[in-house]
Amino acid sequence: MSRYSIFTLARNALTNHENWTEAWRSPEPRPDYDVIIVGGGGHGLATAYYLAAEHGITNVAVVEKGWIGGGNTGRNTTIVRSNYLYDASAGLYEHALKLWEGLTQELNFNVMFSQRGVMNLAHDHHEARDLKRRVNANRLNGIDSEWLDRQQVLDFCPILNRDPAIRYPVYGATLQRRAGTARHDAVAWGYARGADARGVDIIQNCEVTGLDIQGGRITGVETTRGRIGAKKVGVVVAGHASVLAAMAGLRLPIDSHPLQALVSEPIKPVMDTVVMSNAVHAYCSQSDKGEMVIGAGIDLYNSYSQRGSFDVIEETLVAICEMFPILSRLSMMRQWGGVVDVCPDASPIISKTPIGGLYLNCGWGTGGFKATPGSGHVFAHTIARDEPHPINAPFALDRFASGALVAEHGAAAVAH
Amino acid sequence: MMLIECPWCGPRDQSEFRCGGEAHIVRPTDSEGMSDAEWADYVFMRKNPKGIHHERWFHAHGCRRWFNMTRDTVSDRILAVYKVGETSPVGDGAAAEAGAEASK
C-alpha cells in the first residue's frame, strides 16, 4: 500500500491525478479461507481490517453481493455519537467513538470525522426530565454530555425556530460535543484499503446463496461465483440478516424495514452542528458541500425494496419546516432508502451462534454507522478467539431467551 | 406508497393503515411447560422473509378493523387481502416460487 500524504498529493497533481494506483485489489476468490466475512459494508470491512491488524489473521475474504459500501453504509446520514442510556451500550458506542477519534490516522485515509456536536432537543418538561436522566447516566459512564437550557440551545444553533407558540417549541437539549458526522464512503474505502494491504481479499459482485454446514459446523459458503471453503464465517449483512440466518436454519428477532433520507440543494453554511428531535421524529445536519441532510423514520411494514413511502417523508419535512423555518423554501435534491435490521430492544446482536464457526453481527437498525469501528473491533475479537470481547458480551443472541434485553429505545428508536 | 384494499372499506391510501407485523403467530397453549428458548421463539423470533410475507394490517384511520395481507417484500406488490381467521389464498407453492424469484 502506498501511503497517502501531502507529497503524494503534490506529485500526482503534476500528472493530472492519472497515475494513482488502485486502493485495493479485485482478486478471484481462492478455494479456501480461514475466515469469510459476508457483507462488505463498513462493519464487515472493519471486521476484516481488525482480524488482520489486531489478530494476525490475514487469510480472510470479504464477500459482497454488490459493491462495497453500497448498502446502508453508503445510504446513511452519518451521525456519530455515544450518548446511550445503559452501561452496556455506553461501553459499545463509546468504544467506537474513541476509535473514530484516531481513525483517519490509523487508516491513513481521511474519514472526515467532524466533531461538531449533536443536540437532542426536548420540547416539554417531561421530555427534559427523561433527557437529563440520560445526561447523568452518560456522565457516570465517562461520556461527555451536557444539558442546555432554551437560550443556550438557540445560541448554539441560531436557525432553530424561536417562536414559543409553535406546537413543539424549543425547551432545552442535551449536547454531546464530541459527537458529529463522518464521510460514509471514506469509512468503507479506508477499511477496505487497510484490510487489502494486510492481505485480505475483497470480492465484490459475489452473492452468498447458501451456507455449508456439516455436523453442526460451518465449512464454507455457496456463492454466485462458486463454493468457497472457510473455517469460520462472520455474517454482517444488515437488512439481509434474516435471509442469511435462514440459510443456517436459524430464526432471528429481526424485522427489515425501509429507512429513508434526503438532501436539499446546497446552500451557504447555516448550521455547524447536528440537531435531532425524538418528539417530531426528524433530524438535520449540513454537509461540507452545503446540502441539508435530513433523516426520516422507518416505514412500519417489512420490506427489502430499498425505498419507502412518501407519507413518511412528508411527515419528516413538516417537522423540519417547523423546527427550521429558514429551510422551508429549499428544494430537495435527492431521496433514497435503505433496508434496516430492527431488533426489538433497539440494540445490536454481535454474537456466536448455535452453529460452530458461524458468527452474527446485525440488528443495528437505524443507528449502526456510528458504531462501525467499535463493532468491527469487537466482532473481530469474537471471531478470532471464539468468545465475545467483554464489550459485546451483553449483545449475544441468547439475551432474547434470558430476558437480559438492552432496551435503548429512548436513545436509539428515533435518533440515529 | 401502496393502495390497500380494506376488506370492509375498499381501496384506500396506505397512510390510513398501520402494519401489525407477521400474521398467523399462534399463542402457545402449553405455556407452563415451555422453556425460555421456546418463549423467545414465540415472543421475538420472526420469519422476516425476502419475498412472500403474510402480515396483519389495521385500518387505523378508517373502520378500525384488523385484517391480513399477503405481500411480496421485494416489490411491495400486494398479492392478497383476507380476513382474520382465514388462510391466505396465496399458497405455499406460490410463496416458494416468489421466494426463488426474490433470491435471484
Ligand SMILES: Cc1cc2nc3c(=O)[nH]c(=O)nc-3n(C[C@H](O)[C@H](O)[C@H](O)COP(=O)(O)OP(=O)(O)OC[C@H]3O[C@@H](n4cnc5c(N)ncnc54)[C@H](O)[C@@H]3O)c2cc1C
Ligand atoms: C437512511 C439511513 C440513515 C441512517 N442514518 C444513520 C446515522 O445517522 N447514524 C448511524 O449511526 N446510523 C445510521 N443508519 C444506520 C447505518 O447505516 C447502519 O446501521 C450501518 O451502516 C450498517 O452497516 P453494515 O456494514 O452492517 O451494513 P451495510 O452497509 O448495509 O452492509 C451490508 C452489506 O451486505 C451485503 N449483502 C447482503 N446480502 C448479501 C449476500 N447474500 N451475500 C453477500 N453480501 C450481501 C449488502 O450488499 C451490503 O453491502 C442509517 C441507515 C439508513 C438506511
Ligand SMILES: [Zn+2]
Ligand atoms: Zn376499513
